[in-house]
Amino acid sequence: MGPMNEGALVLFSGGQDSTACLAWALHRFDRVETVGFDYGQKHAVELEARRHVRARMAREFPAWAGRLGDDHMLDMRGFGAVADSALTRDREIEMTERGLPSTFVPGRNLVFLAYAAALADRRGLKALVGGMCETDFSGYPDCRRATLDAMQTALNLGMEQDFSVETPLMWLTKAQTWALAKGLGGEPLVAITVEDTHTCYLGERGTLHPWGHGCGVCPACELRARGFEQWVAEGRPELAP
Numbered sequence: 012m013g014p015m016n017e018g019a020l021v022l023f024s025g026g027q028d029s030t031a032c033l034a035w036a037l038h039r040f041d042r043v044e045t046v047g048f049d050y051g052q053k054h055a056v057e058l059e060a061r062r063h064v065r066a067r068m069a070r071e072f073p074a075w076a077g078r079l080g081d082d083h084m085l086d087m088r089g090f091g092a093v094a095d096s097a098l099t100r101d102r103e104i105e106m107t108e109r110g111l112p113s114t115f116v117p118g119r120n121l122v123f124l125a126y127a128a129a130l131a132d133r134r135g136l137k138a139l140v141g142g143m144c145e146t147d148f149s150g151y152p153d154c155r156r157a158t159l160d161a162m163q164t165a166l167n168l169g170m171e172q173d174f175s176v177e178t179p180l181m182w183l184t185k186a187q188t189w190a191l192a193k194g195l196g197g198e199p200l201v202a203i204t205v206e207d208t209h210t211c212y213l214g215e216r217g218t219l220h221p222w223g224h225g226c227g228v229c230p231a232c233e234l235r236a237r238g239f240e241q242w243v244a245e246g247r248p249e250l251a252p
């Protein structure tokens with residue numbers, strides 16, 4: 012791990028995972044900025060969640076408020092137009108003939124990381140922090156650590172840099188991601204995660220379930236609810252960052 016003062020750029024969507032990553036970065040780095048990507052999602056609600064989460068984290072965690080720097084929003088609608096998936100077009104969420112869910116946007120994390128690195132270069136930030144996870148995720152190939160190691164090498168060669176691509180959730184289960192939130196910010200951070208983050212693929216806020224807002228039936232809601240219920244069944248443990 013590099014010196015703490017080098018700063019981090021968090022890929023921040025306003026979802027549960029990237030909120031845990033933001034807290035992890037605020038715990039670890041003196042200077043943290045966030046970047047969001049507008050790639051033509053059908054759900055402006057996701058972009059709205061980012062603002063609420065950032066504001067509430069700054070308000071409820073004074074120690075983090077001073078570390079939380081600028082938020083950047085990058086227009087990726089050109090990429091969204093290229094990618095063909097259920098998130099950017101009206102298409103059912105299903106398994107495709109390639110054995111990947113139709114929510115998979117080919118190469119999305121690679122594109123995001125290239126843009127994030129260009130931004131981090133300009134902002135003097137060294138750590139790129141993302142919520143990619145291999146454990147109980149849908150098998151997206153650009154979430155694998157091996158992919159991200161290769162991407163880190165490519166970015167550092169291509170930009171003459173010494174970035175590190177940090178993935179604090181890589182080997183955690185969804186239940187452990189809740190435990191990590193508690194370990195980083197106690198029940199107040201769990202409350203922010205439940206009430207303000209957005210994960211639902213269908214973009215539904217709807218009623219507030221114990222695990223948060225969402226339709227409750229899409230794969231993202233199911234994964235989130237199952238992780239939460241498992242964490243509660245274990246007695247709401249906390250995981251030290």
Ligand code: ZN
Binds near residue numbers: 210228231
């Ligand atoms: Zn949902």
